[in-house]
Amino acid sequence: QSALTQEASVSGTVGHTVTLSCFGTSNNVGRYTVGWYQQISHNPPKTVMFGSSLPSGIPARFSGSKSGTTASLTISGLQPEDEADYYCSTWDDSLSAWVFGGGTKLTVL
Amino acid sequence: QVHLVESGGGVVQPGGSLRLSCATSGFIFHYYGIHWVRQTPDKGLEWVTFIWKDSSKTFYADSVKGRFTVSRDISKNTVYLELNSLRADDTAVYYCARDNGPYSSSYYWGQGTLVTVSS
Numbered sequence: 001q002s003a004l005t006q007e008a009s010v011s012g013t014v015g016h017t018v019t020l021s022c023f024g025t026s027n028n029v030g031r032y033t034v035g036w037y038q039q040i041s042h043n044p045p046k047t048v049m050f051g052s053s054l055p056s057g058i059p060a061r062f063s064g065s066k067s068g069t070t071a072s073l074t075i076s077g078l079q080p081e082d083e084a085d086y087y088c089s090t091w092d093d094s095l096s097a098w099v100f101g102g103g104t105k106l107t108v109l
Numbered sequence: 110q111v112h113l114v115e116s117g118g119g120v121v122q123p124g125g126s127l128r129l130s131c132a133t134s135g136f137i138f139h140y141y142g143i144h145w146v147r148q149t150p151d152k153g154l155e156w157v158t159f160i161w162k163d164s165s166k167t168f169y170a171d172s173v174k175g176r177f178t179v180s181r182d183i184s185k186n187t188v189y190l191e192l193n194s195l196r197a198d199d200t201a202v203y204y205c206a207r208d209n210g211p212y213s214s215s216y217y218w219g220q221g222t223l224v225t226v227s228s
Contacts, residue, residue, distance in 0.1 A: 002153075035214035037154070044204060044218050045146075045154065055216070087154050089214040097168060098144065098214055103153040 003028060004088055004101035011107040012078045020104045022071040022088030028099060032090045034071040036064060039103075040084045048086075049073055075106075083108040111135040111217040113143075113205050118222030125195050129222060131188040131205030138186040139163060142208040144215045145179065145190050147201035147224075157203070160188060173199075195226045 005023040012018035022034060036049040047055050049064035061076045071090075075082055088101040117129040131143060145157040158179045159168045167179055178191040188205060202223050206215030 032212060033214070035216070037215070039154075042148070042150075042202075044220050045206075045215075046218065047216050050209060050214075050216060085153075089154070089156070091212040091214065097170060098156040098159065100146075100154045100156060 002102045003092055003095065003099035004090070006086075006088060006101035006104045008102070009105045009107065011109055012075075013109045014078055014080060016078050017074060017076045018078060018106065020073045020075075020086050020088075020106065022073075022101050024069050024071070024090065025092075025094075026069055027094040028069075028090050028092040029066065029071050029088075030069040031093065034064070034066065034088050034090045036071075036073045037087045037089065038082075038084045039087065045087065078108055080108050082106060111207060113207060113217060113219035115203060115205050115219045115222040118203065118224045120225045120227060121195055122228050123196060123226055125226070127192045127195065127224060129190040129192065129203055129205075129224070131190070131219060133186045133188070133207070136207065138181075139183055142213075143179075143181065143188040144206045144208060145188075146204045146206060146215060147199075148204070148221075149198075149201045155201075158190065159208075192224065195224075197226050200224060200226045 033051040037045040038048045039045045052064045112134045160179045176194045181188045202221040204221045207217040209216035
């Protein structure tokens with residue numbers, strides 16, 4: 001069982017907006033920057049959001065936020081190439097370890 | 110441009126050992142920590158270990174503690190992961206990834222190297 005909880009699957013229509021969630025605790029999400037990673041067909045993960053900062057080369061339709069112990073990744077103007085698995089990760093100071101969520105499979109309709 | 114290139118993967122028998130390398134370029138090596146993350150064919154990402162930018166701290170997942178050892182060589186801009194007492198459930202693609210600051214998660218990722226533990 002992952003320390004961070006994500007929706008198993010989310011779907012959205014091209015052009016619309018979807019929000020993926022990463023539920024944690026005050027020992028991880030509530031205190032530390034959350035990274036979001038996109039993985040397409042088991043290719044290497046790509047960082048698409050770091051906290052609320054957009055890495056270089058990532059489209060501006062991706063945005064990140066956090067409220068309490070829940071982090072969110074929002075994709076606006078959804079595109080077919082956004083279909084992928086998305087993972088969140090952060091440091092957990094009660095475990096003295098980094099933790100990942102179980103991942104969300106995003107389907108673009 | 111930041112690059113990380115893993116090597117050293119292969120097929121090894123249960124109980125065997127392997128050493129993975131992560132060659133880095135495009136950034137000041139001793140400014141950043143390095144993670145190792147693995148992924149089995151049908152599962153998600155699992156954090157394995159992390160080495161601090163100056164090697165002063167290392168952290169391990171419980172599943173590998175006592176069996177895996179991470180180290181780094183500043184003269185070669187390379188991080189190593191020694192895998193010992195390998196088990197079938199260690200079979201995975203192993204990625205190295207650079208952090209982005211203290212206690213930060215992975216930021217730049219390598220392409221991965223496959224480790225298969227099988228008799």
